[in-house]
Amino acid sequence: MPLLIRRPSDIRPSEITSPEHFSRRRELIAALGLGLGAAGLALPRHALAAPAPAGVSPPTGFPPVARAAPGSPWFSDEAQTPKSAITSYGNFYEYGVDKADPGKYAPGLLKTRPWTVAVEGEVLKPRTFAIDDLLKLAPLEERIYRLRCVEGWSMVVPWVGYSLSALINKVEPTGNAKFIEFVTLADPAQMPGVRSPLLDWPYVEGLRLDEARHPLTLLGLGLYGEALPAQNGAPVRIVVPWKYGFKSVKSIVKIRFLREQPTSTWTRAAPSEYGFYSNVNPAVDHPRWSQKTERRLGEWRRRPTLPFNGYADQVASLYAGMDLKKNF
Amino acid sequence: MHQSPPRRSAPIPLPPYTPGRGMLATIKIVLFAVCLIPAVRLATALLGDNLGPNPIEELQKDLGFWTLTFLWITLAVTPLRQLTGQHWLVRLRRMLGLFAFFYGCLHFANWLGLDMGFDGELIVDDLTKRPFAILGFATLLLMVPLAATSSNRAIKWLGGKRWQALHRSVYAVAILGMVHYLWGVKKIALTTPLIFAALLAVLLGYRAWDRARRFTPAGRGEPPGGMPRVVPTVTVQPVRFMERPK
Numbered sequence A: 001m002p003l004l005i006r007r008p009s010d011i012r013p014s015e016i017t018s019p020e021h022f023s024r025r026r027e028l029i030a031a032l033g034l035g036l037g038a039a040g041l042a043l044p045r046h047a048l049a050a051p052a053p054a055g056v057s058p059p060t061g062f063p064p065v066a067r068a069a070p071g072s073p074w075f076s077d078e079a080q081t082p083k084s085a086i087t088s089y090g091n092f093y094e095y096g097v098d099k100a101d102p103g104k105y106a107p108g109l110l111k112t113r114p115w116t117v118a119v120e121g122e123v124l125k126p127r128t129f130a131i132d133d134l135l136k137l138a139p140l141e142e143r144i145y146r147l148r149c150v151e152g153w154s155m156v157v158p159w160v161g162y163s164l165s166a167l168i169n170k171v172e173p174t175g176n177a178k179f180i181e182f183v184t185l186a187d188p189a190q191m192p193g194v195r196s197p198l199l200d201w202p203y204v205e206g207l208r209l210d211e212a213r214h215p216l217t218l219l220g221l222g223l224y225g226e227a228l229p230a231q232n233g234a235p236v237r238i239v240v241p242w243k244y245g246f247k248s249v250k251s252i253v254k255i256r257f258l259r260e261q262p263t264s265t266w267t268r269a270a271p272s273e274y275g276f277y278s279n280v281n282p283a284v285d286h287p288r289w290s291q292k293t294e295r296r297l298g299e300w301r302r303r304p305t306l307p308f309n310g311y312a313d314q315v316a317s318l319y320a321g322m323d324l325k326k327n328f
Numbered sequence B: 001m002h003q004s005p006p007r008r009s010a011p012i013p014l015p016p017y018t019p020g021r022g023m024l025a026t027i028k029i030v031l032f033a034v035c036l037i038p039a040v041r042l043a044t045a046l047l048g049d050n051l052g053p054n055p056i057e058e059l060q061k062d063l064g065f066w067t068l069t070f071l072w073i074t075l076a077v078t079p080l081r082q083l084t085g086q087h088w089l090v091r092l093r094r095m096l097g098l099f100a101f102f103y104g105c106l107h108f109a110n111w112l113g114l115d116m117g118f119d120g121e122l123i124v125d126d127l128t129k130r131p132f133a134i135l136g137f138a139t140l141l142l143m144v145p146l147a148a149t150s151s152n153r154a155i156k157w158l159g160g161k162r163w164q165a166l167h168r169s170v171y172a173v174a175i176l177g178m179v180h181y182l183w184g185v186k187k188i189a190l191t192t193p194l195i196f197a198a199l200l201a202v203l204l205g206y207r208a209w210d211r212a213r214r215f216t217p218a219g220r221g222e223p224p225g226g227m228p229r230v231v232p233t234v235t236v237q238p239v240r241f242m243e244r245p246k
Helices: A019-023 A025-038 A083-088 A101-109 A131-137 A164-171 A209-213 A265-269 A312-319 B021-047 B055-084 B087-115 B120-129 B131-148 B152-158 B160-167 B170-184 B191-214
Strands: A116-121 A127-130 A141-148 A153-163 A179-184 A204-208 A218-223 A237-239 A252-258 A293-296
Touching: A083 A153, A116 A131, A127 A131, A127 A164, A131 A164, A131 A218, A141 A237, A153 A164, A153 A237, A164 A209, A164 A218, A179 A209, A204 A209, A209 A312, B021 B055, B021 B087, B055 B087, B055 B170, B055 B191, B087 B131, B120 B131, B131 B160, B131 B170, B152 B160, B170 B191
Parallel strands: A116 A252, A153 A293
Antiparallel strands: A116 A127, A141 A153, A153 A218, A179 A204, A179 A252, A218 A237
């Protein structure tokens, strides 16, 4: 099975600010300023605020992130959706049914620390990861992915994270593990939407293990170089860019490795509309609307939807021989 | 101007009120302006980029909401006037119904132009394959004859009975619009549509109840022996076509 993934162009380690230097940056800058002052070089104050070099995230305690640059497989020259749109528009029904609800309510309600993710099921080394462990499990990379919602809108998001396979390898799935299930937090105190009887909570989604291990499948921890905003599924989520957005589970508290295919929340709610695979596919319409086109946020004209959301060359082989109209 | 027949009993202690010509004109102008507020606000928000990151979708949802809202208000006129005795309210019904049609047309135009971008292939695709879209389109088409025959001249031309029979299809319009709305949302977002459905059930249920009540033998004025005559609490008013020019 040839994986047509270009290897990331290595960012030289020298370009990445070490965490130690990063956490001490203010002292270092201050020391530099004092030194310059002592030398009698009266620099204007703003000169001390040097622009952040590539690979440095803003001072939020979030680790440094290797930026996606041209040549990297995670780079895309498509216009990125502004952060204001990414954080003010989306479906996160734990916070309400309006697209603006998550942005309004999640930041004030969701407590992302302490946070743990229990990994269990068909694994040799079941383990509960604290969020800080996950931030250090593998180097954080920026990955610019298209996100296509099943409703027909899309955006381009510079996520931060690493391949989920890094975590999978740590827990060593047994030979029986064929599927993986993700579970979102369902705490009514933090998520008023889970009081709604109209959907089963907690929100669960699943992938086949080979899909979960695919390098494109991201364990998302940030976007735009910073920690994930609450409304985008803080502190840790999954991003599967070739599937409709609802497959990309937010605010994960549990990951289970299973022998049998799990039933996703939306599949249970409307089996004829939301299948297990839910690969982006312009040839298979939603029962109520066409999937041939999509509206990219910020654009007026619809644009054609691409098979596997434009990632067909990398993932189509996962589905060789399958009838994707049946396995929608 | 219609004269109220003598009443045996006032159902609700509101004095029957009939606005004068000038007063009615003023009420209509004010109502017209109020009915335009949602359209003006949406247009301002659209031009000022205040509809959020997906303005076309927001516009589509809002215009659909206002279509049904005006339709429901239109359907509330008859129960309201019967229950309160304020029969002049019926003289506002045409404008309310036409505003429902107006918002329905904007809802359709937004879909056709801004959402589909007048792409013939996409439009035909939706209108031939997807019951949800077909239902919405059918609802609007059913409103066309009602809007087209809303003038006094049309009432005169059709004659009251036929006009009334035609305009009873507003119930079908409401039911189809309701199904279109329910069908258009995900299960989790059913709350608002279900409120609309409950209100529609009340509006249609009232009519069924009223009809059943009037068609009892007592209501027809032939009380069965020994039973006290049931006096309707509201007298049925022959005011339906009072806007016919004299």
